[in-house]
Amino acid sequence: MKKNSxxxxxxxxxxxxxxxxxxxxxxxxxxQTPSPQNKTVILSSTTDVRDTGLMDALIxxxxxxxGYNVKPIYNGSGQAIALGExxxxxxxxxxxxxxxKPDVDNGAFINYQLLMHNSYVxxxxxxxxxxIKGLSSTDAFKKIAKAKAVFVSRADNSGxxxxxxxxxxxxxxxPSGNWYIKSGQGMxxxxxxxxEKTGYTLTDLSTYLAQQKxxxxxxxxxxxxSLINIYHVMQVNPAKFSKVNADGAKAFEDFMxxxxxxxxxxxxxxxKYGQPLYYADAGKSGS
Amino acid sequence: MSVIxxxxxxxxxxxxxxxxxxxxxxxxxxxxxxxxTLISVVIGVPLGVALALRKFFGRWLMVSAVNFGMGLPPVVxxxxxxxxxxxxxxxxxxDLLYTPGAMIIAEAIIAFPIVxxxxxxxxxxxxxxxRFQILALGANRWQLLWLLLxxxxxxxxxxxxxxxxxxxxxxGAAMMVGGNIEGLTRVLTTTISQEVSMGDFVLAMALSVILxxxxxxxxxILTWYQQYRRQPQ
Numbered sequence: 001m002k003k004n005s006x007x008x009x010x011x012x013x014x015x016x017x018x019x020x021x022x023x024x025x026x027x028x029x030x031x032q033t034p035s036p037q038n039k040t041v042i043l044s045s046t047t048d049v050r051d052t053g054l055m056d057a058l059i060x061x062x063x064x065x066x067g068y069n070v071k072p073i074y075n076g077s078g079q080a081i082a083l084g085e086x087x088x089x090x091x092x093x094x095x096x097x098x099x100x101k102p103d104v105d106n107g108a109f110i111n112y113q114l115l116m117h118n119s120y121v122x123x124x125x126x127x128x129x130x131x132i133k134g135l136s137s138t139d140a141f142k143k144i145a146k147a148k149a150v151f152v153s154r155a156d157n158s159g160x161x162x163x164x165x166x167x168x169x170x171x172x173x174x175p176s177g178n179w180y181i182k183s184g185q186g187m188x189x190x191x192x193x194x195x196e197k198t199g200y201t202l203t204d205l206s207t208y209l210a211q212q213k214x215x216x217x218x219x220x221x222x223x224x225x226s227l228i229n230i231y232h233v234m235q236v237n238p239a240k241f242s243k244v245n246a247d248g249a250k251a252f253e254d255f256m257x258x259x260x261x262x263x264x265x266x267x268x269x270x271x272k273y274g275q276p277l278y279y280a281d282a283g284k285s286g287s
Numbered sequence: 288m289s290v291i292x293x294x295x296x297x298x299x300x301x302x303x304x305x306x307x308x309x310x311x312x313x314x315x316x317x318x319x320x321x322x323x324t325l326i327s328v329v330i331g332v333p334l335g336v337a338l339a340l341r342k343f344f345g346r347w348l349m350v351s352a353v354n355f356g357m358g359l360p361p362v363v364x365x366x367x368x369x370x371x372x373x374x375x376x377x378x379x380x381x382d383l384l385y386t387p388g389a390m391i392i393a394e395a396i397i398a399f400p401i402v403x404x405x406x407x408x409x410x411x412x413x414x415x416x417x418r419f420q421i422l423a424l425g426a427n428r429w430q431l432l433w434l435l436l437x438x439x440x441x442x443x444x445x446x447x448x449x450x451x452x453x454x455x456x457x458x459g460a461a462m463m464v465g466g467n468i469e470g471l472t473r474v475l476t477t478t479i480s481q482e483v484s485m486g487d488f489v490l491a492m493a494l495s496v497i498l499x500x501x502x503x504x505x506x507x508i509l510t511w512y513q514q515y516r517r518q519p520q
Contacts, residue, residue: 071385071466071468072468088374186484188484191486213486243374
Protein backbone atom coordinates (compact mmCIF):
# COMPACT_ATOMS: atom_id res chain seq x y z
CA MET A 1 0.00 0.00 0.00
CA LYS A 2 2.87 2.40 0.78
CA LYS A 3 4.43 1.82 -2.64
CA ASN A 4 1.21 2.79 -4.44
CA SER A 5 0.81 6.06 -2.56
CA UNK A 6 4.48 6.80 -3.18
CA UNK A 7 3.95 6.53 -6.92
CA UNK A 8 0.83 8.67 -6.77
CA UNK A 9 2.75 11.32 -4.85
CA UNK A 10 5.53 11.07 -7.39
CA UNK A 11 3.10 11.73 -10.21
CA UNK A 12 1.62 14.73 -8.42
CA UNK A 13 5.08 16.12 -7.71
CA UNK A 14 6.00 15.72 -11.38
CA UNK A 15 2.94 17.68 -12.49
CA UNK A 16 3.57 20.36 -9.89
CA UNK A 17 7.17 20.68 -11.05
CA UNK A 18 5.85 21.27 -14.53
CA UNK A 19 3.65 24.03 -13.21
CA UNK A 20 6.51 25.62 -11.31
CA UNK A 21 8.81 25.44 -14.32
CA UNK A 22 6.09 27.11 -16.34
CA UNK A 23 5.88 30.03 -13.92
CA UNK A 24 9.65 30.43 -13.82
CA UNK A 25 9.84 30.37 -17.59
CA UNK A 26 7.20 33.10 -17.96
CA UNK A 27 9.25 35.42 -15.77
CA UNK A 28 12.43 34.68 -17.68
CA UNK A 29 10.79 35.72 -20.94
CA UNK A 30 10.69 39.44 -20.09
CA UNK A 31 12.70 41.39 -22.72
CA GLN A 32 16.03 42.88 -21.72
CA THR A 33 15.75 45.88 -24.04
CA PRO A 34 13.74 49.10 -23.47
CA SER A 35 10.85 48.43 -21.16
CA PRO A 36 7.64 50.29 -22.00
CA GLN A 37 4.94 50.48 -19.39
CA ASN A 38 2.32 48.30 -21.07
CA LYS A 39 4.31 45.72 -22.95
CA THR A 40 1.56 43.89 -24.76
CA VAL A 41 0.36 44.96 -28.19
CA ILE A 42 -2.44 42.91 -29.69
CA LEU A 43 -2.24 42.90 -33.47
CA SER A 44 -5.32 41.70 -35.33
CA SER A 45 -4.39 40.67 -38.83
CA THR A 46 -5.08 38.21 -41.59
CA THR A 47 -3.91 34.66 -42.21
CA ASP A 48 -2.19 35.45 -45.49
CA VAL A 49 0.50 37.66 -43.94
CA ARG A 50 1.08 34.91 -41.42
CA ASP A 51 1.22 32.11 -43.97
CA THR A 52 3.72 33.85 -46.20
CA GLY A 53 5.95 34.42 -43.19
CA LEU A 54 5.96 38.22 -43.60
CA MET A 55 4.89 38.85 -40.01
CA ASP A 56 7.51 36.44 -38.72
CA ALA A 57 10.09 38.56 -40.52
CA LEU A 58 8.85 41.87 -39.16
CA ILE A 59 7.52 41.33 -35.65
CA UNK A 60 10.74 40.16 -33.99
CA UNK A 61 12.55 43.24 -35.37
CA UNK A 62 9.91 45.51 -33.86
CA UNK A 63 10.01 43.65 -30.55
CA UNK A 64 13.77 43.85 -30.17
CA UNK A 65 13.81 47.53 -31.12
CA UNK A 66 11.08 48.68 -28.81
CA GLY A 67 10.68 46.08 -26.06
CA TYR A 68 7.00 45.55 -26.82
CA ASN A 69 5.52 42.09 -26.91
CA VAL A 70 3.29 41.61 -29.93
CA LYS A 71 0.45 39.13 -29.72
CA PRO A 72 -0.68 38.56 -33.30
CA ILE A 73 -4.12 37.09 -33.83
CA TYR A 74 -4.78 35.93 -37.37
CA ASN A 75 -8.18 35.48 -38.94
CA GLY A 76 -9.96 36.53 -42.13
CA SER A 77 -10.25 40.30 -42.62
CA GLY A 78 -13.90 40.25 -41.53
CA GLN A 79 -13.10 38.82 -38.14
CA ALA A 80 -9.88 40.81 -37.86
CA ILE A 81 -11.87 44.00 -38.31
CA ALA A 82 -14.58 42.77 -35.91
CA LEU A 83 -11.96 42.29 -33.19
CA GLY A 84 -10.89 45.88 -33.73
CA GLU A 85 -14.46 47.09 -33.58
CA UNK A 86 -14.78 45.52 -30.14
CA UNK A 87 -11.60 47.17 -28.94
CA UNK A 88 -10.14 43.71 -28.51
CA UNK A 89 -7.04 44.59 -30.50
CA UNK A 90 -4.69 47.57 -30.46
CA UNK A 91 -3.60 47.73 -34.07
CA UNK A 92 -4.85 46.16 -37.30
CA UNK A 93 -3.37 45.09 -40.59
CA UNK A 94 -6.13 44.07 -42.97
CA UNK A 95 -6.87 44.06 -46.68
CA UNK A 96 -10.55 44.81 -47.16
CA UNK A 97 -10.80 48.59 -47.70
CA UNK A 98 -14.56 48.48 -48.29
CA UNK A 99 -15.09 46.85 -44.89
CA UNK A 100 -12.51 49.06 -43.20
CA LYS A 101 -13.96 52.33 -44.48
CA PRO A 102 -17.12 52.47 -42.30
CA ASP A 103 -14.99 52.08 -39.17
CA VAL A 104 -12.58 54.76 -40.31
CA ASP A 105 -15.52 57.07 -40.99
CA ASN A 106 -17.20 56.52 -37.64
CA GLY A 107 -13.92 56.93 -35.77
CA ALA A 108 -13.47 53.40 -34.49
CA PHE A 109 -10.12 53.23 -36.28
CA ILE A 110 -7.62 56.05 -36.49
CA ASN A 111 -4.31 56.66 -38.22
CA TYR A 112 -5.46 54.76 -41.31
CA GLN A 113 -2.37 54.35 -43.49
CA LEU A 114 -1.61 52.57 -46.71
CA LEU A 115 0.86 49.79 -46.07
CA MET A 116 1.42 47.60 -49.11
CA HIS A 117 -0.34 45.74 -51.87
CA ASN A 118 -0.17 42.53 -53.78
CA SER A 119 -2.46 40.95 -56.29
CA TYR A 120 -5.18 38.43 -56.46
CA VAL A 121 -5.23 35.89 -59.24
CA UNK A 122 -7.90 33.55 -60.52
CA UNK A 123 -6.62 30.01 -60.60
CA UNK A 124 -8.14 26.89 -62.05
CA UNK A 125 -7.50 23.45 -63.50
CA UNK A 126 -4.77 23.37 -66.18
CA UNK A 127 -7.24 22.28 -68.87
CA UNK A 128 -9.44 25.33 -68.09
CA UNK A 129 -12.89 23.89 -68.98
CA UNK A 130 -14.59 27.28 -68.79
CA UNK A 131 -11.93 28.83 -71.02
CA ILE A 132 -11.24 31.91 -68.94
CA LYS A 133 -7.51 32.24 -69.58
CA GLY A 134 -6.40 35.77 -70.28
CA LEU A 135 -9.82 37.33 -69.79
CA SER A 136 -10.63 40.15 -67.39
CA SER A 137 -11.72 39.08 -63.93
CA THR A 138 -15.32 40.11 -64.54
CA ASP A 139 -15.54 38.24 -67.85
CA ALA A 140 -13.88 35.21 -66.30
CA PHE A 141 -16.46 35.08 -63.54
CA LYS A 142 -19.26 35.44 -66.09
CA LYS A 143 -17.95 32.49 -68.07
CA ILE A 144 -17.51 30.34 -64.98
CA ALA A 145 -21.09 30.99 -63.91
CA LYS A 146 -22.38 30.33 -67.43
CA ALA A 147 -20.49 27.04 -67.69
CA LYS A 148 -21.50 26.14 -64.14
CA ALA A 149 -17.86 25.24 -63.58
CA VAL A 150 -16.88 24.41 -60.01
CA PHE A 151 -15.87 27.54 -58.13
CA VAL A 152 -14.72 27.42 -54.52
CA SER A 153 -15.44 30.47 -52.41
CA ARG A 154 -13.97 31.09 -48.99
CA ALA A 155 -17.35 32.42 -47.82
CA ASP A 156 -15.77 33.57 -44.55
CA ASN A 157 -15.91 37.36 -44.75
CA SER A 158 -12.20 37.51 -45.39
CA GLY A 159 -10.62 40.18 -47.54
CA UNK A 160 -10.40 37.66 -50.37
CA UNK A 161 -14.04 36.74 -49.98
CA UNK A 162 -15.08 40.40 -49.97
CA UNK A 163 -13.01 40.98 -53.13
CA UNK A 164 -14.63 37.95 -54.75
CA UNK A 165 -18.08 39.35 -54.02
CA UNK A 166 -17.07 42.68 -55.54
CA UNK A 167 -16.18 40.93 -58.80
CA UNK A 168 -19.42 38.90 -58.83
CA UNK A 169 -21.28 42.17 -58.36
CA UNK A 170 -19.39 43.79 -61.22
CA UNK A 171 -20.31 40.81 -63.37
CA UNK A 172 -23.92 41.20 -62.34
CA UNK A 173 -24.16 37.66 -61.05
CA UNK A 174 -25.34 36.16 -57.78
CA PRO A 175 -23.56 32.83 -57.68
CA SER A 176 -25.58 29.87 -56.48
CA GLY A 177 -25.99 26.23 -57.34
CA ASN A 178 -24.08 23.01 -56.86
CA TRP A 179 -21.09 24.36 -58.75
CA TYR A 180 -20.56 27.18 -56.22
CA ILE A 181 -18.82 25.66 -53.21
CA LYS A 182 -18.41 27.52 -49.93
CA SER A 183 -15.47 26.32 -47.88
CA GLY A 184 -15.75 28.67 -44.90
CA GLN A 185 -12.02 28.34 -44.39
CA GLY A 186 -8.71 30.04 -44.96
CA MET A 187 -6.96 30.40 -48.30
CA UNK A 188 -4.70 27.40 -47.89
CA UNK A 189 -7.46 24.86 -47.26
CA UNK A 190 -9.66 26.53 -49.89
CA UNK A 191 -6.95 26.08 -52.53
CA UNK A 192 -6.66 22.42 -51.57
CA UNK A 193 -10.40 21.97 -51.99
CA UNK A 194 -10.32 23.71 -55.38
CA UNK A 195 -7.46 21.50 -56.48
CA GLU A 196 -9.22 18.32 -55.34
CA LYS A 197 -12.45 19.28 -57.09
CA THR A 198 -10.60 20.61 -60.20
CA GLY A 199 -12.39 23.91 -59.79
CA TYR A 200 -11.65 27.62 -59.94
CA THR A 201 -11.00 30.00 -57.10
CA LEU A 202 -9.82 33.50 -56.35
CA THR A 203 -6.62 33.62 -54.36
CA ASP A 204 -3.89 36.03 -53.39
CA LEU A 205 -0.69 35.34 -55.25
CA SER A 206 1.41 34.75 -52.13
CA THR A 207 -0.70 31.92 -50.72
CA TYR A 208 -0.87 30.34 -54.17
CA LEU A 209 2.91 30.35 -54.46
CA ALA A 210 3.26 28.92 -50.98
CA GLN A 211 0.80 26.11 -51.72
CA GLN A 212 1.93 25.42 -55.26
CA LYS A 213 3.66 22.18 -54.40
CA UNK A 214 0.44 20.73 -52.99
CA UNK A 215 -2.03 21.71 -55.72
CA UNK A 216 -2.62 21.26 -59.43
CA UNK A 217 -3.98 24.67 -60.35
CA UNK A 218 -2.65 27.20 -62.85
CA UNK A 219 -2.87 30.98 -62.79
CA UNK A 220 -5.41 31.85 -65.47
CA UNK A 221 -6.30 35.48 -64.86
CA UNK A 222 -4.06 38.18 -63.42
CA UNK A 223 -3.06 41.79 -63.76
CA UNK A 224 -6.60 43.13 -63.80
CA UNK A 225 -7.06 46.48 -62.05
CA SER A 226 -9.80 45.00 -59.85
CA LEU A 227 -7.40 42.28 -58.72
CA ILE A 228 -5.19 44.60 -56.72
CA ASN A 229 -5.19 43.68 -53.03
CA ILE A 230 -4.53 46.66 -50.79
CA TYR A 231 -3.31 46.44 -47.19
CA HIS A 232 -3.75 49.18 -44.63
CA VAL A 233 -2.47 49.48 -41.09
CA MET A 234 -4.64 51.27 -38.55
CA GLN A 235 -4.96 51.83 -34.82
CA VAL A 236 -8.02 51.14 -32.75
CA ASN A 237 -9.20 54.46 -31.37
CA PRO A 238 -8.08 54.72 -27.72
CA ALA A 239 -10.61 57.48 -27.15
CA LYS A 240 -13.39 55.01 -27.84
CA PHE A 241 -11.82 51.98 -26.15
CA SER A 242 -10.08 52.73 -22.88
CA LYS A 243 -8.18 49.44 -22.64
CA VAL A 244 -6.34 49.88 -25.91
CA ASN A 245 -2.55 50.11 -25.67
CA ALA A 246 -2.35 53.37 -27.62
CA ASP A 247 1.42 53.90 -27.26
CA GLY A 248 2.18 50.35 -28.31
CA ALA A 249 -0.17 50.53 -31.26
CA LYS A 250 1.31 53.80 -32.46
CA ALA A 251 4.84 52.43 -32.10
CA PHE A 252 3.89 49.37 -34.13
CA GLU A 253 2.24 51.40 -36.84
CA ASP A 254 5.18 53.81 -37.02
CA PHE A 255 7.46 50.83 -37.39
CA MET A 256 5.41 49.27 -40.19
CA UNK A 257 5.51 52.44 -42.31
CA UNK A 258 9.16 53.15 -41.53
CA UNK A 259 11.70 52.81 -44.31
CA UNK A 260 13.32 49.81 -42.65
CA UNK A 261 10.11 47.78 -42.51
CA UNK A 262 9.09 48.88 -45.99
CA UNK A 263 12.40 47.62 -47.32
CA UNK A 264 11.80 44.24 -45.69
CA UNK A 265 8.35 44.12 -47.27
CA UNK A 266 9.64 45.08 -50.70
CA UNK A 267 12.30 42.36 -50.67
CA UNK A 268 10.21 39.69 -49.07
CA UNK A 269 9.97 36.43 -50.93
CA UNK A 270 12.20 37.42 -53.82
CA UNK A 271 14.79 34.77 -53.13
CA LYS A 272 12.26 32.02 -52.47
CA TYR A 273 9.76 32.68 -55.26
CA GLY A 274 11.74 34.73 -57.76
CA GLN A 275 9.31 37.61 -57.42
CA PRO A 276 8.37 39.95 -54.58
CA LEU A 277 5.28 38.84 -52.71
CA TYR A 278 4.33 42.36 -51.69
CA TYR A 279 4.82 45.90 -52.97
CA ALA A 280 5.58 48.46 -50.27
CA ASP A 281 3.28 51.47 -50.43
CA ALA A 282 3.59 53.49 -47.23
CA GLY A 283 3.52 57.21 -47.82
CA LYS A 284 1.99 56.98 -51.24
CA SER A 285 -1.40 58.52 -51.86
CA GLY A 286 -4.34 57.13 -53.75
CA SER A 287 -4.56 53.49 -54.82
CA MET B 288 1.58 8.00 -48.08
CA SER B 289 5.07 9.36 -48.53
CA VAL B 290 4.01 12.28 -46.34
CA ILE B 291 3.77 9.88 -43.39
CA UNK B 292 7.21 8.42 -44.04
CA UNK B 293 8.78 11.82 -44.67
CA UNK B 294 7.05 13.11 -41.58
CA UNK B 295 8.45 10.36 -39.40
CA UNK B 296 11.95 11.00 -40.74
CA UNK B 297 11.61 14.72 -40.09
CA UNK B 298 10.28 14.05 -36.61
CA UNK B 299 13.40 12.03 -35.88
CA UNK B 300 15.58 14.80 -37.28
CA UNK B 301 13.85 17.49 -35.27
CA UNK B 302 14.17 15.55 -32.03
CA UNK B 303 17.75 14.37 -32.48
CA UNK B 304 19.02 17.76 -33.59
CA UNK B 305 17.13 19.26 -30.69
CA UNK B 306 15.35 21.89 -32.77
CA UNK B 307 14.79 24.58 -30.12
CA UNK B 308 11.38 25.75 -31.33
CA UNK B 309 9.98 22.21 -31.48
CA UNK B 310 11.36 21.40 -28.05
CA UNK B 311 9.89 24.61 -26.66
CA UNK B 312 6.48 23.83 -28.15
CA UNK B 313 6.60 20.25 -26.87
CA UNK B 314 7.59 21.32 -23.36
CA UNK B 315 4.89 23.98 -23.37
CA UNK B 316 2.34 21.38 -24.48
CA UNK B 317 3.38 19.18 -21.55
CA UNK B 318 3.17 22.04 -19.07
CA UNK B 319 -0.23 23.27 -20.17
CA UNK B 320 -1.82 19.84 -20.51
CA UNK B 321 -0.23 18.68 -17.26
CA UNK B 322 -1.62 21.61 -15.32
CA UNK B 323 -5.05 21.36 -16.93
CA THR B 324 -5.20 17.61 -16.23
CA LEU B 325 -4.13 18.17 -12.63
CA ILE B 326 -6.86 20.76 -12.08
CA SER B 327 -9.48 18.59 -13.75
CA VAL B 328 -8.49 15.67 -11.49
CA VAL B 329 -8.52 17.81 -8.34
CA ILE B 330 -12.04 18.97 -9.19
CA GLY B 331 -13.35 15.90 -10.99
CA VAL B 332 -12.39 13.05 -8.66
CA PRO B 333 -13.95 14.48 -5.46
CA LEU B 334 -17.00 15.50 -7.48
CA GLY B 335 -17.38 12.01 -8.94
CA VAL B 336 -16.90 10.30 -5.59
CA ALA B 337 -19.31 12.63 -3.81
CA LEU B 338 -21.98 12.07 -6.45
CA ALA B 339 -21.46 8.31 -6.20
CA LEU B 340 -21.58 7.98 -2.44
CA ARG B 341 -23.97 10.63 -1.20
CA LYS B 342 -27.67 10.91 -1.60
CA PHE B 343 -29.02 14.45 -1.76
CA PHE B 344 -31.81 16.42 -3.31
CA GLY B 345 -31.08 17.11 -6.97
CA ARG B 346 -28.47 14.35 -7.24
CA TRP B 347 -30.00 12.97 -10.41
CA LEU B 348 -29.80 16.41 -12.01
CA MET B 349 -26.14 16.80 -11.12
CA VAL B 350 -25.28 13.33 -12.40
CA SER B 351 -27.05 14.19 -15.66
CA ALA B 352 -25.10 17.42 -15.82
CA VAL B 353 -21.81 15.58 -15.41
CA ASN B 354 -22.71 13.08 -18.10
CA PHE B 355 -23.82 15.94 -20.33
CA GLY B 356 -20.48 17.60 -19.62
CA MET B 357 -18.64 14.56 -20.92
CA GLY B 358 -20.07 15.25 -24.34
CA LEU B 359 -19.63 19.01 -24.21
CA PRO B 360 -18.17 20.24 -27.50
CA PRO B 361 -14.73 21.73 -26.74
CA VAL B 362 -15.15 24.47 -29.30
CA VAL B 363 -18.27 25.67 -27.45
CA UNK B 364 -16.28 25.79 -24.21
CA UNK B 365 -13.61 27.78 -26.06
CA UNK B 366 -16.19 30.30 -27.23
CA UNK B 367 -17.66 30.70 -23.73
CA UNK B 368 -14.25 31.14 -22.11
CA UNK B 369 -13.28 33.67 -24.80
CA UNK B 370 -16.43 35.68 -24.08
CA UNK B 371 -15.64 35.58 -20.36
CA UNK B 372 -12.02 36.63 -20.71
CA UNK B 373 -11.96 39.19 -23.52
CA UNK B 374 -11.10 42.75 -22.55
CA UNK B 375 -14.65 44.00 -22.18
CA UNK B 376 -16.02 40.72 -20.88
CA UNK B 377 -16.89 40.04 -17.23
CA UNK B 378 -13.42 38.65 -16.45
CA UNK B 379 -11.52 40.85 -18.86
CA UNK B 380 -9.75 42.66 -16.04
CA UNK B 381 -7.78 39.46 -15.36
CA ASP B 382 -5.90 40.01 -18.66
CA LEU B 383 -5.91 36.27 -19.24
CA LEU B 384 -6.88 36.08 -22.89
CA TYR B 385 -4.16 34.82 -25.21
CA THR B 386 -2.10 33.45 -22.34
CA PRO B 387 -1.36 29.87 -21.30
CA GLY B 388 -3.60 30.51 -18.28
CA ALA B 389 -6.64 30.90 -20.51
CA MET B 390 -5.83 27.63 -22.25
CA ILE B 391 -5.47 25.84 -18.93
CA ILE B 392 -8.84 27.18 -17.79
CA ALA B 393 -10.63 26.16 -20.98
CA GLU B 394 -9.03 22.73 -21.06
CA ALA B 395 -9.73 22.08 -17.38
CA ILE B 396 -13.39 22.94 -17.97
CA ILE B 397 -13.48 20.53 -20.89
CA ALA B 398 -11.78 17.74 -18.95
CA PHE B 399 -13.21 17.84 -15.43
CA PRO B 400 -16.68 16.50 -16.36
CA ILE B 401 -14.95 13.62 -18.12
CA VAL B 402 -12.88 12.83 -15.04
CA UNK B 403 -15.93 13.23 -12.80
CA UNK B 404 -18.09 11.02 -15.00
CA UNK B 405 -15.60 8.16 -15.10
CA UNK B 406 -14.92 8.48 -11.36
CA UNK B 407 -18.63 8.45 -10.65
CA UNK B 408 -19.13 5.27 -12.68
CA UNK B 409 -16.09 3.57 -11.16
CA UNK B 410 -17.09 4.41 -7.61
CA UNK B 411 -20.70 3.41 -8.11
CA UNK B 412 -19.53 0.05 -9.47
CA UNK B 413 -18.04 -0.91 -6.12
CA UNK B 414 -20.15 -3.52 -4.40
CA UNK B 415 -22.19 -1.61 -1.79
CA UNK B 416 -21.58 -4.42 0.66
CA UNK B 417 -17.89 -3.55 0.59
CA ARG B 418 -18.71 -0.18 2.10
CA PHE B 419 -20.48 -1.79 5.05
CA GLN B 420 -17.67 -4.31 5.47
CA ILE B 421 -15.07 -1.57 5.70
CA LEU B 422 -17.16 0.38 8.17
CA ALA B 423 -17.80 -2.81 10.17
CA LEU B 424 -14.03 -3.28 10.48
CA GLY B 425 -13.86 0.03 12.29
CA ALA B 426 -12.71 2.44 9.57
CA ASN B 427 -13.39 6.15 10.00
CA ARG B 428 -14.73 8.35 7.15
CA TRP B 429 -11.33 9.13 5.63
CA GLN B 430 -10.08 5.55 5.81
CA LEU B 431 -13.31 4.46 4.14
CA LEU B 432 -12.78 6.99 1.36
CA TRP B 433 -9.18 5.95 0.82
CA LEU B 434 -10.01 2.25 0.65
CA LEU B 435 -12.92 2.83 -1.72
CA LEU B 436 -10.67 4.88 -4.01
CA UNK B 437 -8.18 2.03 -4.01
CA UNK B 438 -10.96 -0.36 -4.97
CA UNK B 439 -11.96 1.90 -7.81
CA UNK B 440 -8.36 2.38 -8.89
CA UNK B 441 -8.86 0.94 -12.36
CA UNK B 442 -11.70 3.31 -13.14
CA UNK B 443 -9.95 6.25 -11.52
CA UNK B 444 -6.87 5.84 -13.64
CA UNK B 445 -9.12 5.50 -16.67
CA UNK B 446 -10.66 8.80 -15.63
CA UNK B 447 -7.27 10.50 -15.45
CA UNK B 448 -6.17 9.02 -18.78
CA UNK B 449 -9.44 10.16 -20.37
CA UNK B 450 -9.01 13.65 -18.94
CA UNK B 451 -5.45 13.84 -20.18
CA UNK B 452 -6.51 12.59 -23.59
CA UNK B 453 -9.19 15.25 -23.89
CA UNK B 454 -6.76 17.97 -22.91
CA UNK B 455 -3.78 17.03 -25.05
CA UNK B 456 -5.87 16.60 -28.19
CA UNK B 457 -7.62 19.96 -27.87
CA UNK B 458 -7.27 22.27 -30.87
CA GLY B 459 -10.29 24.54 -31.32
CA ALA B 460 -10.57 25.94 -27.82
CA ALA B 461 -6.78 26.13 -27.46
CA MET B 462 -6.59 28.16 -30.67
CA MET B 463 -9.43 30.46 -29.70
CA VAL B 464 -8.40 31.42 -26.18
CA GLY B 465 -4.67 30.91 -26.63
CA GLY B 466 -4.23 32.55 -30.01
CA ASN B 467 -1.42 30.19 -31.10
CA ILE B 468 1.09 32.91 -30.34
CA GLU B 469 4.68 32.01 -31.04
CA GLY B 470 6.76 31.81 -27.90
CA LEU B 471 3.74 32.01 -25.63
CA THR B 472 0.70 29.87 -26.39
CA ARG B 473 1.74 27.78 -29.35
CA VAL B 474 1.32 24.08 -28.60
CA LEU B 475 1.66 20.96 -30.73
CA THR B 476 -1.99 20.71 -31.78
CA THR B 477 -2.36 24.36 -32.78
CA THR B 478 0.96 24.28 -34.65
CA ILE B 479 -0.09 21.19 -36.57
CA SER B 480 -3.33 22.92 -37.50
CA GLN B 481 -1.42 25.99 -38.67
CA GLU B 482 1.11 24.02 -40.71
CA VAL B 483 -1.70 22.16 -42.47
CA SER B 484 -3.34 25.47 -43.24
CA MET B 485 -0.05 26.74 -44.64
CA GLY B 486 0.39 23.66 -46.77
CA ASP B 487 3.47 22.23 -45.05
CA PHE B 488 2.18 18.70 -44.65
CA VAL B 489 5.51 17.08 -43.90
CA LEU B 490 6.17 19.35 -40.93
CA ALA B 491 2.58 18.86 -39.77
CA MET B 492 3.07 15.09 -39.92
CA ALA B 493 6.41 15.36 -38.08
CA LEU B 494 4.78 17.32 -35.28
CA SER B 495 1.93 14.80 -35.24
CA VAL B 496 4.42 11.99 -34.73
CA ILE B 497 5.98 13.88 -31.82
CA LEU B 498 2.55 14.54 -30.32
CA UNK B 499 1.59 10.88 -30.62
CA UNK B 500 4.89 9.90 -28.97
CA UNK B 501 4.27 12.30 -26.11
CA UNK B 502 0.71 11.07 -25.59
CA UNK B 503 1.85 7.45 -25.72
CA UNK B 504 4.58 7.94 -23.14
CA UNK B 505 2.28 9.64 -20.64
CA UNK B 506 -0.49 7.10 -21.23
CA UNK B 507 2.00 4.27 -20.83
CA ILE B 508 3.12 5.60 -17.47
CA LEU B 509 -0.45 5.97 -16.28
CA THR B 510 -1.36 2.53 -17.64
CA TRP B 511 1.57 0.94 -15.87
CA TYR B 512 0.37 2.42 -12.61
CA GLN B 513 -3.16 1.30 -13.35
CA GLN B 514 -2.17 -2.28 -14.12
CA TYR B 515 0.66 -2.54 -11.56
CA ARG B 516 0.55 -5.75 -9.56
CA ARG B 517 -2.89 -6.36 -10.96
CA GLN B 518 -3.15 -10.09 -11.42
CA PRO B 519 -6.02 -11.27 -13.63
CA GLN B 520 -8.61 -12.55 -11.17
